[in-house]
Amino acid sequence: MKINLKINGQSRQFLIEPNEYLLDVLRRNDYLSVRRGCDNTSCGVCTVLIDNKPVPSCSVLAARCENKEITTVEGIETEVEKLAKYFGELGADQCGYCNPSMALTVYSLKLENRNANIEEVKEYLVGNLCRCTGYVAQHEAIMKYLGDES
């Protein structure tokens, strides 16, 4: 079947199977920043934004996204540049496999609640697992990003 998706502001048509998940359709079409982690919504690595809300693309049927606005990390490049700078400063970078999904989730938090305190940041991001960093440096970086008015 054919679907129309608006990805990062660009409308595109894709030929998909009815049972295909958004993650697979995106990767198949070279949106390689969207990655597979756990297959069952537990890790957050496959996060994309649908209408600015973070969702696990491993469990969203692509067919249900007709005419929805999908954002991958390529769609928020200037925000990523800010966040990545703070990640660098605070030493929050490790393998980075989950960093695009982290950036998307943090960005949607910023849209929802720019004044989030650290507990709210943790609650909002709890679905984004990280096995490398121990989380602490990430939180410091995210707090700086949220406080950055530039």
Place this chain on the structure above:
Amino acid sequence: MEVKELIRAKDALEAYTLLNEFKGSKVMAGGAWMKLSVKSVDKLILLDDLNLDYIKEENEFLEIGAMTSLRTIEMHPAIKSMNSGILAKAIKSIMGVQVRNIATIGGSVMGRFAFSDLLGALLVLDCRLYFHDLQEITVFDFLQMPKVPSDILLNIKIKKTAGKGYFHKVSKTHLDFSLLNIAITKNELFRIAIGSRPQTATLAINTANFLNSQSEINEETIKKAVEIACDEIKVSTNLRASKEYREVLLKTYLTRGLEEVIK
């Protein structure tokens, strides 16, 4: 998950008819976990076009469309304030924001998941489910049905109450299923639900009746109530916790919960 055909139902009647006429057809609500339990579907029925994604606030009730995401519900101001925000608290403890953005209240109810944190909270609120065919049923009665009805859940109506509430979930990590969850409301009357026992949430009716018959709730009556609950509510062993440990959790958090709602 194999899907032969994907059908976006135009209205509840079409969804209901498809579901009941074709063996091997299923309704997908949020779809968060469907692929974990379903291998193959002939006709996958979607309710996306039924306009069931809404929260309507009326004088005495909140009406929540079945396709409303858990996240939308937990963020709603009326739900955040109702009975100490018990429903919002229960929902917030479920997985991460990403999952709650796709999981719907309808799917969570119809799944009747044993580990559900939501069902306990719904049980202790005064709330009713509205189906296409079955019409109106309480959550308690719905959970008592031997089988999930082949029906389309349209919405849930919750009576607005201003009493206190308590929700507590015990889990290994913040992303884990409950080892046990406890929901309590105190409006005119007490209502208590215990979930993830590991069986599906249920009301502690005798316990509530006892408390409701007391003129004063104090340390003694709470102790007695907890005894009744331990007798009334069956807990058992699964991979997450043993029966004995669940008994301790039940005792501890029921006591603390009751202490909190009578403050």
Place this chain on the structure above:
Amino acid sequence: MKVVNNLTHSIDGMGIMKGRKAFTDDFAEKDTLIVKVMRSPYAYARILKIDDSEARKLAGIEMVLTHKDFKRIPFTRAGQGYPEPSPHDKFVLDEYVRYIGDEVLAVVGRSDEICDKALSLIKVEYEVLEPVLDFETAKDNPIVIHPENEIHEMFDIGFKPKRNIAASYAMEIGDVKKTLSECDYVIKETFYTQAQAHVMLEPHTVNARMDYQNRLCIYSATQTPFHVRRIISQGLEIPLSKIRVIKPRVGGGFGGKQAIHGEMLVAYVTYKTNKPAKMIYSRKEVFESSYSRHPMRIEMTLGADKNGKLKAINCEGLSDTGAYGEHALTVFMVTGSKVLPLYNKVDSVRFAGDIVYTNHTPAGAFRGYGAIQGNFALESAVDILCEKMKMDPILFRQINMMKEKETSPIFAIMGEGTAGTAMIMETCKLEECIEKGMDLIGWKDKYPRIESKDKIKSVGMAIAMQGSGIPYIDMGSATIKLNDDGFYNLMVGATEIGQGSDTVLTQIAAEELMTTVDKVVIYSSDTDLTPFDVGAYASSTTYISGNAVWKAAKELKKQMIVEAARILKTEIENIDFDGKTFTNEISNEKITLVDLSNQITYSHEQKQLQVTSSYVGHKSPPPFMAGFIEIEIDKATYEIDILNYVSVVDCGTTINPMLAKGQVDGAIVQGLGMAHFEEVIYGANGKLISSDLLNYKIPTRLDIKKLTTVFVDSYEETGPFGAKSVGEIGIDTPPAALANAVANALGIRITSLPITSEKIFKEIRRINDEK
């Protein structure tokens, strides 16, 4: 130092967060064959018959591979120094399946769906055999897990497959029995550790194609690209020269990618069909069908005199390597060699045990690599002994632990799979680590516990050591090339897997060449393009590969000065170089690096300046640390809240202080996972039930309240700019520190991991029932 030990952002964090093509699957060919494996439903069975006729007829199915397609060449999947100290006990496919999840056969098709369909059409008849699931009964069990005759060891590791023994080890210094008999206090306790899962977020991923020179080109998410190339060559009899292994960015490893996983099948398919092929493990396969940490039973006996001097340690272990023996011996030896020297003043010390086969998911390399198991046992036992002696556990450690300029005879005796290397601890700041840690956690106020109505707060601690590479075995090398315009290429075999080695190695080169990190362009791990390196394991990259980089940078600097002296017409002693400009100190004539590099590239006496250096360690200077935990326990339910974890680390110079902190923070949380959160559950039939992230719970960001990680001043003379390793040391202390904190809070001792609330509840109930 301007670059080293200064704030340097990771060189690739920006691009990685932007989602640029970086990881293995990002490089898979568009039109690729998919390889999928049928996994055994039985813990132990012999394949009698495979009926794949229906599957083969399916349009889009290229091949079905069974054990009959492969020559019987046993190999080990472990990526280790060659010859490997792991038994060669694995075939690409075998007629026996030895655990639930083991490879039965593989289908190769044009899509995931077609492969799944094919798998559902294949009928396999098994002779179901009785499995060995309890590792304590594996040795000399009448059921033999590896009856085949072709399997072998590469050198003596005590391999006795007919007795289900993958390897054995024993050593004794002094006479433990005699010393113990003379001690005033003796304690003996048995500890158990679980099969922790790595849970790196990128699953095992590999893809291959034949390149235009008709060579097999493999992208692999591996920690050991050079070992992968060798193992594939040996296992499939493809000439080494025909194989290229490229390691792109790797999404976490933690030891889990220190072995081959799908590489063998994918390489075979591409080599055979000339078509691209790929394989990505599902999360379930990562759990069930790769490997875990070795579960162990460790019996620890300690003896001390009445003055609080530790006199003897007897450590007897039993390790469960599961169905195959990857890293079996070496992990076990580390349980002794990187743990027992902590208490180096004993009269006698003994370490011995077997590593046995069972019909469980295999065990293999995992950060900590035996040390975390041993540390849990030893550091718990020390507190048990102190409790018996009524002695302060910190004072006991201060009296008995390793100190600077001291040594342990264990170093000379125990290596990894072989004899070890004697060494003096030129840097060991344990005393300072303990003192600082006590301050940071508030030990004096909080030890042993503070009680309130519903809760008890308590503290616990443990000390640890690790190593820095394997002396005389691990080799790293680096090539540095000067380009026109005066910037450098740095090519290393060292394997960036997310730990930040590309950044750290770039910093080392930049510091020595007196330039900035943007002028050093690193490229890591490609068997065609970069020099050899054993890979990312054994805490070796900063120390071993870093030394290679340092050496290469020094040598290149010399060569540049030779050129400058020629151009400025003087002797090399008269040349001063500040990173940008060469000055003839006699004539004060100058030439910039940019001009020099342009001149030798384009105009005068043209040549390419390039240096390759390699480094083999002659010692393995251990990093040390003291770990302190503060917890709050619920008095009714024994739920544990981890309030703070203080790590005070001596890892020599931190080349990149922020990334070093990240290594410790991450390791602490992974160690806390092992200590408290991560339960491994097997069904009665041997099936791993905790085989996805819904059932295997790693710590989330809400479970970690506070980490306090600091480094003490330390300079290791043999390390690059004074550095030792930091990758593994962080993981060792959490289990014992938590066990000790629980004991300090409740007066009970949990001796098996993970230390869950329910386990505490049951132990307390057991004690109460006994009363």
